[in-house]
Amino acid sequence: MPQEYRLILKNADLPGYTPDIDCYLRHGGYETLRKCLALPVRELPDGKKQTAQEQIRDEVLKSGLRGRGGAGFSAGLKWSFVDRKSGKPIYLICNADESEPGTFKDRQIIHKDPHQLVEGMIIACFANDVHLAYIYIRGEMPEGARLLNKALRAAREQGFLGKNILGTGFDLEIHVHRGAGAYICGEETGLIESLEGKRPYPRIKPPYFPAVLGLYLCPTIVNNVETLAAVRHIMAMGAMEYSKLGTPNNTGTRIVSLSGHVKRPGYFEIEVGKVTLGELIFHENFGGGLRDGRRLKAVIPGGSSAKIFKAGEKFKLKRKGPDGQMATVEVDLLDLPYDFDSLQQAGSMSGSGAIIVMDDSTDIVGALANISEFYAHESCGQCTPCREGALWMSKALHRMAHGRARRADPDYLLSIAQNIQGRTICAFGEAASWPVLSFVRKFREEFDARGAADESKAATATGRTPAAK
Amino acid sequence: MSLAVPPALEAEIDTLISHYPQRRSASLMILHALQDHFGWLSQEAIEWTAAKLGLQPINVLELVTFYPMFRQAPAGKFQFKVCRTLSCALGGGHALHGHLCQKLGLDPHKHGIQTTPDGKFSVEFVECLASCGRAPVLMVNEAFHEAVTPDQAEALLSQCR
Ligand SMILES: Cc1cc2nc3c(=O)[nH]c(=O)nc-3n(C[C@H](O)[C@H](O)[C@H](O)COP(=O)(O)O)c2cc1C
Ligand code: SF4
Numbered sequence: 001m002p003q004e005y006r007l008i009l010k011n012a013d014l015p016g017y018t019p020d021i022d023c024y025l026r027h028g029g030y031e032t033l034r035k036c037l038a039l040p041v042r043e044l045p046d047g048k049k050q051t052a053q054e055q056i057r058d059e060v061l062k063s064g065l066r067g068r069g070g071a072g073f074s075a076g077l078k079w080s081f082v083d084r085k086s087g088k089p090i091y092l093i094c095n096a097d098e099s100e101p102g103t104f105k106d107r108q109i110i111h112k113d114p115h116q117l118v119e120g121m122i123i124a125c126f127a128n129d130v131h132l133a134y135i136y137i138r139g140e141m142p143e144g145a146r147l148l149n150k151a152l153r154a155a156r157e158q159g160f161l162g163k164n165i166l167g168t169g170f171d172l173e174i175h176v177h178r179g180a181g182a183y184i185c186g187e188e189t190g191l192i193e194s195l196e197g198k199r200p201y202p203r204i205k206p207p208y209f210p211a212v213l214g215l216y217l218c219p220t221i222v223n224n225v226e227t228l229a230a231v232r233h234i235m236a237m238g239a240m241e242y243s244k245l246g247t248p249n250n251t252g253t254r255i256v257s258l259s260g261h262v263k264r265p266g267y268f269e270i271e272v273g274k275v276t277l278g279e280l281i282f283h284e285n286f287g288g289g290l291r292d293g294r295r296l297k298a299v300i301p302g303g304s305s306a307k308i309f310k311a312g313e314k315f316k317l318k319r320k321g322p323d324g325q326m327a328t329v330e331v332d333l334l335d336l337p338y339d340f341d342s343l344q345q346a347g348s349m350s351g352s353g354a355i356i357v358m359d360d361s362t363d364i365v366g367a368l369a370n371i372s373e374f375y376a377h378e379s380c381g382q383c384t385p386c387r388e389g390a391l392w393m394s395k396a397l398h399r400m401a402h403g404r405a406r407r408a409d410p411d412y413l414l415s416i417a418q419n420i421q422g423r424t425i426c427a428f429g430e431a432a433s434w435p436v437l438s439f440v441r442k443f444r445e446e447f448d449a450r451g452a453a454d455e456s457k458a459a460t461a462t463g464r465t466p467a468a469k
Numbered sequence: 470m471s472l473a474v475p476p477a478l479e480a481e482i483d484t485l486i487s488h489y490p491q492r493r494s495a496s497l498m499i500l501h502a503l504q505d506h507f508g509w510l511s512q513e514a515i516e517w518t519a520a521k522l523g524l525q526p527i528n529v530l531e532l533v534t535f536y537p538m539f540r541q542a543p544a545g546k547f548q549f550k551v552c553r554t555l556s557c558a559l560g561g562g563h564a565l566h567g568h569l570c571q572k573l574g575l576d577p578h579k580h581g582i583q584t585t586p587d588g589k590f591s592v593e594f595v596e597c598l599a600s601c602g603r604a605p606v607l608m609v610n611e612a613f614h615e616a617v618t619p620d621q622a623e624a625l626l627s628q629c630r
């Protein structure tokens with residue numbers, strides 16, 4: 001039976017579990033930090049010596065942990081790119097901007113168990129020689145910011161933060177920095193600009209890879225809340241044990257945010273790839289199915305930027321067969337394992353782990369209009385294709401959703417979207433165009449029908465017959 | 470006219486500045502602190518912030534005009550921010566917004582923030598508030614409310630005094 005596997009959220013919803021440090025300490029909190037700080041130098045078989053820091057970085061790499069913020073990039077690899085020779089300070093920033101529509105997982109960690117994020121951050125900072133770190137939390141989470149500040153204060157009082165942490169000589173400060181309502185601050189280089197006190201205009205890569213030229217043009221690590229919380233668990237249980245959770249190349253657990261037309265929306269922590277999309281939507285341990293009498297129409301599998309799936313779609317996935325050979329298998333949408341690689345092979349992504357379910361009552365044109373309005377509002381405006389294109393798409397879709405669709409609209413939308421993706425400074429360009437490309441292509445008949453109906457309605461109203469075609 | 474920043478607030482702001490190796494980084498945090506205190510960000514507040522950080526006023530103004538949470542005009546004493554984005558829209562966010570507007574005599578189709586003439590309430594749509602599983606979602610000032618029915622919305626209104 002498909003079930004939740006609670007690692008990060010193990011305690012969060014226990015009766016009586018509170019976000020303060022006493023409760024966390026009673027549940028074994030900060031023991032992992034103590035262990036990490038005290039790791040003795042290890043001698044490798046080849047005679048080389050490995051410091052405590054190197055051992056932690058090695059464990060995180062071996063755990064297979066992939067970033068939970070959106071791109072799913074290996075956390076250990078990201079850390080290995082940090083320029084440790086520049087002589088400049090190294091910074092770490094926890095990305096708590098959580099603004100990808102559909103996503104509400106980091107909120108659970110911050111509100112219910114903030115100390116495990118703090119502990120994970122301290123370990124990550126120690127491992128990477130970071131002495132100053134920030135938590136960038138979105139402005140609309142004032143309560144979360146208060147809880148984090150309280151957690152940091154308590155950690156400082158207990159000697160887990162500040163100067164000479166637990167007598168080891170390691171110094172670290174962490175501060176909370178609040179955003180002010182702009183989605184683009186979630187993009188890591190936009191976030192860095194924002195933290196520098198500027199408009200959050202994403203930087204162009206190359207050369208501005210945060211690992212080399214990040215905050216104040218110093219080497220910087222940006223990791224998502226859930227990623228950093230996972231670091232704490234990897235170090236508590238060991239990379240070997242952690243990587244047994246989930247599936248190969250998609251290790252560990254992941255908190256899925258499920259919303260839209262299901263009976264039991266909510267957050268569910270699963271072993272990555274051990275539960276299918278269909279189980280997440282229909283199984284009683286998860287979404288519990290659609291409202292009575294409704295049928296599935298579409299699923300957005302990884303936050304609103306992800307390409308939409310249409311009910312009944314089938315995909316060809318590459319799988320390792322029992323004989324060890326790679327084989328192509330056909331998989332139904334609902335049988336897709338919820339992991340990074342399967343969703344990518346199916347042409348979309350697991351992104352921020354946010355699933356939005358739509359039943360047959362949904363007006364697909366209206367849904368896309370809603371999404372496009374978000375991107376039109378949130379474009380930072382630096383790149384012409386994104387700034388103009390996102391607005392054009394939103395305007396056209398608004399018109400379509402309000403009874404003034406044209407036959408030419410679907411192609412118009414596709415051509416705008418195609419001219420945005422790949423032509424912008426940051427991945428917001430893709431985020432804005434992928435929904436349009438996928439909605440229009442997969443639900444083409446609905447967009448076409450809307451155009452035809454509105455054009456003939458307009459023609460009747462003006463007494464003219466529609467142009468032939 | 471210069472801004473009257475109480476000493477306690479200025480001390481708090483100085484602490485915020487000390488959190489960063491470069492003063493400019495404190496801009497957003499200072500603007501939050503000033504907006505929390507004064508209710509909005511006046512030209513004086515912008516100039517005060519710039520002077521405090523050794524910046525030109527334009528460096529601060531460009532933040533105030535970019536970030537949606539900052540206001541250059543007063544808003545209602547009770548600010549209702551209703552989530553507009555997809556999961557909430559699928560779960561009745563627009564009906565909730567419409568209901569609030571209707572109760573307060575505001576126009577649900579008007580763009581942007583609207584405030585009642587007595588200055589008591591404002592209503593606006595905002596983008597996804599990161600609680601999409603409990604749609605529809607709204608915030609009243611800093612308090613967060615989930616799965617808000619029209620009845621609950623009316624109860625919230627009547628609790629605002
Ligand atoms: C437009 C845009 C918005 C993003 N928003 C977020 C966000 O809200 N939270 C987040 O953690 N990552 C977000 N990301 C991803 C970050 O850029 C970055 O990849 C991530 O924080 C890295 O952390 P991870 O490796 O731990 O996932 C966004 C990316 C883009 C392009
Ligand atoms: S792609 Fe859009 S959001 Fe990203 S930098 Fe360009 S204009 Fe800004």
Ligand code: FES
Pocket residue numbers: 101102103552553554555556557558596597598599600601604606
């Ligand atoms: S869509 Fe409303 S909180 Fe996310």
